Amino acid sequence: MFYRLKTDFRLSIITLLAISAILGITPFAVMRFLQGNLLAGIVDLTIMLAITAGMLYAWITGDTARSGLAMAIMACGGAVTVGAIVGEPGLFWLYPCLVTSFFLTESRYAIFINLAAVIALMVHGVAFSSAVQMWSFAATAVVVSCCAYVFAHRNENQRERLEHLATIDPLTGVKNRRSMDQELSMAVASASRTGVSYALVLLDIDYFKKINDEHGHNVGDDVLVEMVALIEQNIRKSDQLFRFGGEEFVLLMSGVDETGLRAVMHNLQHIMHKFLRHPGGQVTASFGVALLRAGETPDDWLLRADEALYKAKDSGRDRIVYADDTVVSGSA
Numbered sequence: 245m246f247y248r249l250k251t252d253f254r255l256s257i258i259t260l261l262a263i264s265a266i267l268g269i270t271p272f273a274v275m276r277f278l279q280g281n282l283l284a285g286i287v288d289l290t291i292m293l294a295i296t297a298g299m300l301y302a303w304i305t306g307d308t309a310r311s312g313l314a315m316a317i318m319a320c321g322g323a324v325t326v327g328a329i330v331g332e333p334g335l336f337w338l339y340p341c342l343v344t345s346f347f348l349t350e351s352r353y354a355i356f357i358n359l360a361a362v363i364a365l366m367v368h369g370v371a372f373s374s375a376v377q378m379w380s381f382a383a384t385a386v387v388v389s390c391c392a393y394v395f396a397h398r399n400e401n402q403r404e405r406l407e408h409l410a411t412i413d414p415l416t417g418v419k420n421r422r423s424m425d426q427e428l429s430m431a432v433a434s435a436s437r438t439g440v441s442y443a444l445v446l447l448d449i450d451y452f453k454k455i456n457d458e459h460g461h462n463v464g465d466d467v468l469v470e471m472v473a474l475i476e477q478n479i480r481k482s483d484q485l486f487r488f489g490g491e492e493f494v495l496l497m498s499g500v501d502e503t504g505l506r507a508v509m510h511n512l513q514h515i516m517h518k519f520l521r522h523p524g525g526q527v528t529a530s531f532g533v534a535l536l537r538a539g540e541t542p543d544d545w546l547l548r549a550d551e552a553l554y555k556a557k558d559s560g561r562d563r564i565v566y567a568d569d570t571v572v573s574g575s576a
């Protein structure tokens with residue numbers, strides 16, 4: 245539960261709004277019933293129930309886009325109704341709604357909802373004691389909306405940037421290990437649901453330390469970047485390459501059978517032999533390959549590929565080893 249709140253920003257805003265609405269509106273709903281203002285009490289109660297239902301929908305379905313939009317409409321619509329019924333005191337409720345609508349839904353919808361709410365109250369007019377008060381309300385509502393828009397927009401940009409930084413390896417531009425863990429779990433789930441086959445390749449450059457030591461770290465970096473470019477040019481768009489750490493990479497392929505997999509691996513090794521160079525000569529790599537088994541966990545799958553890679557290194561490097569093979573094949 246806390247993980248979802250931490251990772252899904254809109255869900256956390258929806259939850260925050262719903263909890264605030266329940267805590268903030270309940271005393272007023274009780275007060276209005278006690279004062280005999282049945283209509284205002286029922287409106288308060290309806291807003292609370294609708295917002296709570298929106299939050300439950302978001303938690304159950306994960307569809308925060310639709311529930312966020314619905315909640316922005318409900319919150320602003322509710323504030324307008326309260327303003328129209330109880331007059332001036334009800335206007336204050338619109339301000340927090342104008343702010344949260346930018347965090348609940350896309351900016352273009354939020355602008356429309358906020359404008360509609362402000363105009364509806366102005367047209368209704370009953371909540372205002374004078375024209376000056378009405379126009380002051382309109383001006384402050386627009387200022388609040390503009391500030392909320394700028395803040396929400398900047399927040400969204402920074403969140404996207406952070407998400408990018410957290411999932412991408414800055415040197416090679418491929419996804420990092422953190423993304424890989426998620427993708428492997430998704431692949432395992434997809435395989436058991438749809439029956440699509442998946443293969444995992446653990447790839448490690450041979451004697452990379454020597455390249456660094458003899459030619460410098462920058463040359464080592466260039467080798468990593470070139471290798472990634474070569475691999476990406478020779479895999480399908482649906483295949484995914486991750487940097488596992490250091491000079492180790494993971495290639496995740498979907499929809500491959502054993503024959504196709506061997507052809508792809510043979511081609512990759514061939515391409516690297518032909519094109520991957522450093523100032524001192526050829527760069528080679530060792531590969532551990534494992535096709536996903538039915539019911540296997542991501543950790544076990546990765547472990548089999550790792551054991552195959554270990555065998556490839558142990559038997560002389562520049563090798564492709566398939567997890568279920570007993571015989572280690574040599575270089576192409």
Ligand SMILES: Nc1nc2c(ncn2[C@@H]2O[C@H](COP(=O)(O)OP(=O)(O)OP(=O)(O)O)[C@@H](O)[C@H]2O)c(=O)[nH]1
Nearest residue numbers: 448449450451452453454456461462464465490491
């Ligand atoms: N240039 C560069 N080097 C890195 C980077 N990350 C890790 N390394 C280096 O990669 C080297 C890996 O060395 P080892 O684990 O001994 O592997 P190896 O020399 O390739 O030996 P084998 O894998 O057994 O063939 C270390 O010297 C690390 O410092 C990086 O981003 N850039």
